[in-house]
Amino acid sequence: MNFRNKIWMLPLAAAGVFLVGIAVSFIVGARTSGALSQLGGIDTPAREQVQRLDRGVEAFRLLLQSAVVEGDEDKLKEVQAEVEKTRAVITKLAAIPSKQPMADELGQAFEAYQGAALGATRAMLGKGELGDSVKRMQETQAAMEKLLSSTLENTATATAASQAAAEAGIRQAQWVTLATGLVVLAVLGVASWLIVNSVWRDLGEEPSRLKAAVQAIAGGDLQVQLRHHAGDQTSLNATLLQMAGSLSQTVGTIRLAADSIATSASEIAAGSQDLSSRTELTASNLQSTASSVVQLNDSVRLSAESAQQANGLAGNAAEAARRGGDIVQQVVTSMSEIDAASRRINEIIGTIDGIAFQTNILALNA
Numbered sequence: 290m291n292f293r294n295k296i297w298m299l300p301l302a303a304a305g306v307f308l309v310g311i312a313v314s315f316i317v318g319a320r321t322s323g324a325l326s327q328l329g330g331i332d333t334p335a336r337e338q339v340q341r342l343d344r345g346v347e348a349f350r351l352l353l354q355s356a357v358v359e360g361d362e363d364k365l366k367e368v369q370a371e372v373e374k375t376r377a378v379i380t381k382l383a384a385i386p387s388k389q390p391m392a393d394e395l396g397q398a399f400e401a402y403q404g405a406a407l408g409a410t411r412a413m414l415g416k417g418e419l420g421d422s423v424k425r426m427q428e429t430q431a432a433m434e435k436l437l438s439s440t441l442e443n444t445a446t447a448t449a450a451s452q453a454a455a456e457a458g459i460r461q462a463q464w465v466t467l468a469t470g471l472v473v474l475a476v477l478g479v480a481s482w483l484i485v486n487s488v489w490r491d492l493g494e495e496p497s498r499l500k501a502a503v504q505a506i507a508g509g510d511l512q513v514q515l516r517h518h519a520g521d522q523t524s525l526n527a528t529l530l531q532m533a534g535s536l537s538q539t540v541g542t543i544r545l546a547a548d549s550i551a552t553s554a555s556e557i558a559a560g561s562q563d564l565s566s567r568t569e570l571t572a573s574n575l576q577s578t579a580s581s582v583v584q585l586n587d588s589v590r591l592s593a594e595s596a597q598q599a600n601g602l603a604g605n606a607a608e609a610a611r612r613g614g615d616i617v618q619q620v621v622t623s624m625s626e627i628d629a630a631s632r633r634i635n636e637i638i639g640t641i642d643g644i645a646f647q648t649n650i651l652a653l654n655a
Contacts, residue, residue, distance in 0.1 A: 302480040303473055310469025314462060321458025328451035331386055336444035338382040342395060343437050345375035349403060350430070353410050362414055365407070372403050391440065398436045402429035506532070 349371045356364030379399065383392035406429070409422040 296484065298480060298484055303477050306473045306476045307469070310465065310473065314465050314469065318458075318462055321455055321462055324451055324454035324458050328448065328455055331388070332444065332448040332451045335382060335385050335388050335391070336441070336448050338378055338385070339391075339395075339437070339440050339444050341378045342375060342382065342399070343441060345371060345378055346399065346402070346433060346437065349375060349406070353406055357410055357413050360414060365410070368407065368410075375399060375403075395436060395440065398429070398433045402426070402433040405429045506536070 349368060352364060352368045352371055356362070356368065376396070376399075379392050379396045382395070383389050385392075405422065405425040409426040412422050
């Protein structure tokens with residue numbers, strides 16, 4: 290992994306953990322929001338309407354009692370107004386989501402109770418037969434009170450449950466937020482430690498010291514002052530140390546080679562001077578040799594002429610040999626010797642020609 294990716298791993302790791310924490314917080318928050326919505330939009334309003342209904346039923350009962358005690362029929366108008374208020378409360382309860390069945394049950398019970406109670410009250414006020422209307426009123430009142438009591442208990446339980454769920458969700462959200470923060474801090478700490486160690490392993494030394502060392506090497510100072518850590522063979526610090534050592538060895542080798550080249554150049558110059566002197570001496574010797582060869586050629590020609598003359602004399606001697614056996618034998622011997630000398634002279638001439646040819650070549654090369 291390259292250096293830039295290592296640096297980017299730190300914020301990316303923190304961002305990843307943070308996003309996970311946000312997702313968990315969102316889920317918990319959604320559950321808490323649902324519990325709060327249930328509490329604020331359904332359970333609490335339903336409880337309040339049931340409590341208002343209970344107070345309305347109680348007010349209805351008290352007004353009926355007051356009308357009976359006082360014998361005032363005008364009180365029944367107030368009772369009817371209270372009945373309408375109670376019906377309005379039941380209508381509001383029915384408008385709350387999922388509370389329609391509850392409102393219908395309470396409405397039926399209330400209508401039965403208020404109808405029986407009004408009939409009994411009118412009978413008591415002398416406007417009808419009493420009969421069993423009081424008994425029906427008592428039965429419907431008991432049923433209404435029982436239903437209101439159980440409904441109040443159920444709404445209180447539901448409200449408490451929703452409130453507990455909301456409080457639990459809030460606490461859970463707080464714990465999730467705290468856990469997310471701690472996990473983010475832990476991940477940042479671990480990731481920072483890993484990345485710092487990885488970067489330090491790659492660098493091997495403080496960046497400022499490495500920068501100063503690189504500038505020193507670039508300026509020609511190979512005696513860099515860097516610390517070598519045991520077992521470090523791959524960091525930038527170790528590489529710089531190896532580079533400085535290699536450059537020092539290379540420069541030393543170049544210096545030795547330069548000194549050797551200088552020495553060799555001096556020796557070559559001396560050798561060239563000596564060769565020049567020898568060449569001049571050789572040219573002089575070649576000139577002398579050429580003169581000697583010319584003289585030798587003249588001598589050879591003279592010897593050839595002498596050989597021709599000797600040949601003529603040999604002919605004369607052969608003729609004279611006929612006049613004497615001993616003289617002929619001597620002449621024959623002399624001719625053989627002269628013939629051998631001629632062959633040697635020809636060989637000498639060939640040798641001299643070769644020497645002259647090589648001398649000319651040497652003269653041309655010089």
